[in-house]
Amino acid sequence: QSIRTVYNFNAGPSALPLPVLEKAQQELINFRGTGMSIMELSHRSKAYDDVHNDAIARLRKLYSIPENYEVLFLQGGASLQFSMIPMNFLKPSQKAGYLMTGVWAEKAFDEAKLFGEPYEIASTKERNHNSIPNSKDLQYNENDAYVHLTSNNTIYGTQWKEFPNTGNVPLVADMSSDIMSKPIDVSKFGLIYAGAQKNLGPSGVTVVIIRKDLLEKANQEIPTMLKYNTHAKSNSLYHTPPTFGIYMLGEVLRWIEDLGGLEVVAKQNETKAKYIYDVIDGSNGFYLGHAEPASRSYMNITFRLADEELEKKFLAEAQEAGFVGLNGHRSVGGCRASAYNSVPVEACIALSEFMTRFQENNS
Ligand code: PLP
Numbered sequence: 309q310s311i312r313t314v315y316n317f318n319a320g321p322s323a324l325p326l327p328v329l330e331k332a333q334q335e336l337i338n339f340r341g342t343g344m345s346i347m348e349l350s351h352r353s354k355a356y357d358d359v360h361n362d363a364i365a366r367l368r369k370l371y372s373i374p375e376n377y378e379v380l381f382l383q384g385g386a387s388l389q390f391s392m393i394p395m396n397f398l399k400p401s402q403k404a405g406y407l408m409t410g411v412w413a414e415k416a417f418d419e420a421k422l423f424g425e426p427y428e429i430a431s432t433k434e435r436n437h438n439s440i441p442n443s444k445d446l447q448y449n450e451n452d453a454y455v456h457l458t459s460n461n462t463i464y465g466t467q468w469k470e471f472p473n474t475g476n477v478p479l480v481a482d483m484s485s486d487i488m489s490k491p492i493d494v495s496k497f498g499l500i501y502a503g504a505q506k507n508l509g510p511s512g513v514t515v516v517i518i519r520k521d522l523l524e525k526a527n528q529e530i531p532t533m534l535k536y537n538t539h540a541k542s543n544s545l546y547h548t549p550p551t552f553g554i555y556m557l558g559e560v561l562r563w564i565e566d567l568g569g570l571e572v573v574a575k576q577n578e579t580k581a582k583y584i585y586d587v588i589d590g591s592n593g594f595y596l597g598h599a600e601p602a603s604r605s606y607m608n609i610t611f612r613l614a615d616e617e618l619e620k621k622f623l624a625e626a627q628e629a630g631f632v633g634l635n636g637h638r639s640v641g642g643c644r645a646s647a648y649n650s651v652p653v654e655a656c657i658a659l660s661e662f663m664t665r666f667q668e669n670n671s
Contacts, residue, residue, distance in 0.1 A: 315655040318633030319462055319608060320485065321505040323650040328559045346555045351548050360549070363558030370561060370570055373494050373517060380516040380536065381544040381554055386484040386503040389514065390416040392534055393480055393499065396526040397453045398424035404453045405429040405477075407446070410437045410461040411639055412482060420456075429455065436640070437464040440603040443472040454478045454498060460486035462506075463637040465610030465644065466603040471496055478522060486607050487515065488564060489649055490574035498522055504553060506607075507649050509560050513553035564649065573649055574606075580647045580656040581606040587663045594667045598642065612642040619643065622666055629662055 316323040339346045342355050349356045364379045373379065382388070393416070398404050402424045406417045408431035420426035429448070430441040448455055455474045460467045462485040471479065471492075478498025487502035494500065499518045505511035516536065523537045532538050538546050564573055585604060588595040588611050598610035613619040623643065626634050636642035647656055 314630045314632045315651075315658055316632050317645045317647065317651065317655070317659070319506075319637065319644060319646040320503075321511050322633070322646055322648050324509065324556070325560060325563045325650045328556065328563050331559060332556060347552045349551065351545060351551055356551055359551075359555045359558060360543075360545070363554050363561065364543075366558055366561035366565065367515065367517075370488065370564060371492065371494050371517070376520050377494060378516075378518050378520060378523065378536075378540045379544075380518065380539045381549055381557075382514045382516055382539060383512065383550055385511070385514055386412070386482055386501060387415070389482070389501040389516065390419040391422070392536070393454070393456070393501075394420035394423040394426070395530050395534055396536055397478075397522065398426070399453070399527065400424055402453050403427055403449060403451070405448055405455040407441060407455070407457040407472075408433060409440060409458055409466060410464050412462065412484070413456070413458045416456055416458075416482065424453065426456075432466075436598075437461060437466065438598055438603070439600040440466050440468050443468075443470050446472050448474050448477050450476065452477050454480045456480045456482070458482045458484075460484075460489075460605050460607050462608050462646075463610075463640055463644075465597075465599045465605045465608040467605035467607065469602075478519065485646075485648075486605070488561070488570065488573070489577050489607060491570040504557055506646070507560075509556035510553050512550040513557055515557075560650075576653060577606045577647065577649065580651065580653055581609055583653075583656045583660040584609045584645055584647070584663070587660045587667075591663075591667055594671060595663065598640070607646060607648055609645045609647065610636060610640065610642060611644075612636075618670060621670070625666060626659075626662060631659055631662065 337345055367379050398420055404420055404426045406426050406428055408428050417426050429446055432439055455477050459481050480499045481497055483500050483502045485506050488507050501516045504513040518536055523540050526536060567573060588597045596612045613622055623634055634643050634645055636644040
């Protein structure tokens with residue numbers, strides 16, 4: 309019997325793998341014979357250095373990150389990346405293309421306006437971001453500083469299934485809500501960033517994977533802490549890194565390896581989401597999915613019920629039955645089940661059964 313008493317479908321911070329939490333608990337007070345907690349170790353110590361480099365090595369291995377990329381551990385969340393990217397790469401009067409698939413893309417776009425001239429390549433706003441633009445219809449300008457997209461739209465439950473080919477223009481991706489959920493070809497991207505708190509560990513660490521040639525091209529007239537190169541040159545140890553978060557991230561990556569790697573995880577995520585989408589599709593309109601089927605996310609499953617009263621009842625009964633975090637984002641409303649890597653298949657099966665039962669009892 310699991311020690312877990314709820315099914316956690318929170319959008320972020322979200323579920324962590326139970327074996328990782330248990331290991332962290334065991335190691336919490338006396339970390340690997342040091343007599344101290346990982347949180348009490350100097351970030352200049354050998355014991356911490358091993359943890360730090362181990363986490364980087366695991367990230368590199370799982371994503372097969374080519375040699376010409378740096379892996380950085382920063383702070384400030386994905387939100388600081390919205391500013392750091394244009395601050396480093398966009399010059400006044402220079403353009404950068406943004407793919408506007410939701411609120412997070414809009415926030416990134418707004419920050420870029422402070423530094424240069426971002427423009428919208430495509431927007432799905434008209435239909436409340438229920439789909440992903442077709443990669444083949446998109447046009448880029450060779451002189452743009454970069455193209456920015458959000459790989460998974462946490463709030464709307466849409467996900468890019470195929471990334472656009474932007475040629476020589478670096479593709480920059482906010483992967484906060486689907487990082488490490490499937491294999492990707494890192495070489496297609498100039499920069500990938502993600503807050504750790506959905507698929508990688510606790511909040512407080514931001515992962516950046518950046519192509520080395522971009523480090524050289526970046527604007528140097530900005531504050532030291534906001535230059536990617538500062539962190540690249542010092543192996544993300546320019547200042548005190550979020551040591552506990554990086555330790556946890558390394559353990560989450562070890563857990564992914566133990567499961568069999570990203571191919572296995574990707575299959576599992578697809579299976580998990582399918583349990584819930586199948587209930588939505590078979591419900592004769594009792595449950596209404598927000599995303600168009602071709603754009604559906606395997607991470608965040610968004611849906612509504614026919615009326616608000618019924619929806620309230622659904623959310624209240626779900627909470628009562630131990631399903632946590634099913635309320636949709638405040639900007640969209642409705643329901644959202646976030647089935648990140650750490651959410652077990654059993655949780656998705658249990659939710660699908662609950663949804664079927666709720667429909668039977670309320671139709
Ligand atoms: N980008 C996406 C896709 C997100 O889902 C979120 C948070 O939910 C953010 C950015 C903001 O991340 P942070 O809170 O790490 O700044």
